[in-house]
Amino acid sequence: MTATFRAVLIDSGASGRTVEVAEVSPEQLPEGDVTVRVACSTLNYKDALAITGTGPVVRSFPMVPGIDFAGTVVESTNPGFAPGDRVVPNGWGVGERHWGGLAEYARVKGEWLIPLEEAFTFEQAMIIGTAGYTAMLCVMALERHGVSADSGEVLVTGAAGGVGSVATALLAKLGYQVAAVTGRSTESDYLTSLGATRILPRSDFTEPGKPLVKEQWAGAVDVAGGQVLANVCAGMKYRSVVAACGLAAGMGFPATVAPFILRAVTLAGIDSVLCPVDDRREAWRRLATDLDHSLLDSMTQKVTLNDCIPVADRMLDGAVRGRVIVPIPDN
Numbered sequence: 001m002t003a004t005f006r007a008v009l010i011d012s013g014a015s016g017r018t019v020e021v022a023e024v025s026p027e028q029l030p031e032g033d034v035t036v037r038v039a040c041s042t043l044n045y046k047d048a049l050a051i052t053g054t055g056p057v058v059r060s061f062p063m064v065p066g067i068d069f070a071g072t073v074v075e076s077t078n079p080g081f082a083p084g085d086r087v088v089p090n091g092w093g094v095g096e097r098h099w100g101g102l103a104e105y106a107r108v109k110g111e112w113l114i115p116l117e118e119a120f121t122f123e124q125a126m127i128i129g130t131a132g133y134t135a136m137l138c139v140m141a142l143e144r145h146g147v148s149a150d151s152g153e154v155l156v157t158g159a160a161g162g163v164g165s166v167a168t169a170l171l172a173k174l175g176y177q178v179a180a181v182t183g184r185s186t187e188s189d190y191l192t193s194l195g196a197t198r199i200l201p202r203s204d205f206t207e208p209g210k211p212l213v214k215e216q217w218a219g220a221v222d223v224a225g226g227q228v229l230a231n232v233c234a235g236m237k238y239r240s241v242v243a244a245c246g247l248a249a250g251m252g253f254p255a256t257v258a259p260f261i262l263r264a265v266t267l268a269g270i271d272s273v274l275c276p277v278d279d280r281r282e283a284w285r286r287l288a289t290d291l292d293h294s295l296l297d298s299m300t301q302k303v304t305l306n307d308c309i310p311v312a313d314r315m316l317d318g319a320v321r322g323r324v325i326v327p328i329p330d331n
């Protein structure tokens with residue numbers, strides 16, 4: 001390893017909160033039995049909350065944010081991993097409680113890592129990242145609860161974002177009719193290129209509505225929560241399924257039980273952080289086979305470690321399309 005390496009560092013002290021790209025030494029890396037040379041990381045909505053201090057994502061200071069990274073093992077005392085292995089983590093508090101991926105090196109517990117599928121380059125793995133893996137978990141939940149391509153139209157909220165983009169592309173490739181909800185009408189062509197067959201404005205879902213409205217959706221992937229999720233539930237078909245994975249519109253859920261007790265709607269909660277390892281491996285295997293990898297570049301913009309700080313603000317303003325990856329070049 002190098003004597004020092006670069007990392008986005010968030011700190012909080014008597015003089016306030018600081019965020020900078022700093023030189024840190026390997027001795028500062030947290031406890032862990034596997035050290036990884038990070039080849040690529042990402043900037044997620046959650047990282048933007050951490051960097052800007054908008055949400056209580058960072059649980060201890062100093063913290064290197066970055067819930068995602070993909071890279072090569074350089075040191076390991078874990079019997080499951082050896083130098084040279086290509087790995088990826090998802091969740092487990094990385095970038096929240098434990099130093100994350102927006103750095104040249106990361107050290108984590110081996111049990112948090114899974115081997116990277118051969119189908120993916122490091123950059124492709126990060127274009128997918130926690131957002132894409134979460135999208136896959138949502139699709140798997142719809143399937144587990146009986147939704148199939150011939151059940152009817154599936155709704156995706158926040159569709160031009162990271163989770164929504166991958167969910168839209170996955171569902172379309174699996175043969176579903178996808179109605180994509182976005183706050184950005186300028187992204188209609190992009191969403192159509194991912195396979196959406198209908199584009200709906202977010203404003204259709206943001207105002208308080210009736211407990212039940214016309215039955216439309218056989219399934220839904222929701223990144224919004226709040227009033228949006230309540231309105232989505234109100235429009236679900238009999239015995240349909242909503243996979244809820246986010247809170248972009250808020251933690252609240254101003255709904256009634258009517259969709260659940262009168263239409264037998266299932267609300268499936270999706271957590272990617274503590275998800276069991278078998279489901280993680282299954283999700284990454286499915287991403288290798290069920291996602292059109294030729295679409296990945298169109299979902300992506302690349303930024304440097306230095307860019308992460310200003311781009312975090314734009315991301316929270318909803319001004320960033322698809323996925324933001326952070327390739328970490330070799331010194």
Ligand SMILES: C=CC(=O)SCCNC(=O)CCNC(=O)[C@H](O)C(C)(C)COP(=O)(O)OP(=O)(O)OC[C@H]1O[C@@H](n2cnc3c(N)ncnc32)[C@H](O)[C@@H]1OP(=O)(O)O
Pocket residue numbers: 044045046067130131134157158159160161162163164181182183184202223224228245246247248249250271272273315318320321322
């Ligand atoms: C990376 C994903 C995760 O971290 S999931 C991990 C587990 N879940 C959580 O930790 C919950 C907290 N995290 C989140 O809620 C998510 O990070 C997320 C699911 C909300 C967003 O992830 P994503 O990577 O898709 O974020 P983007 O910034 O790329 O896209 C967000 C999408 O939502 C739209 N949006 C923003 N504000 C609202 C709102 N008030 N109401 C409805 N929709 C909203 C935003 O504009 C983007 O979609 P768009 O098509 O542009 O409308």
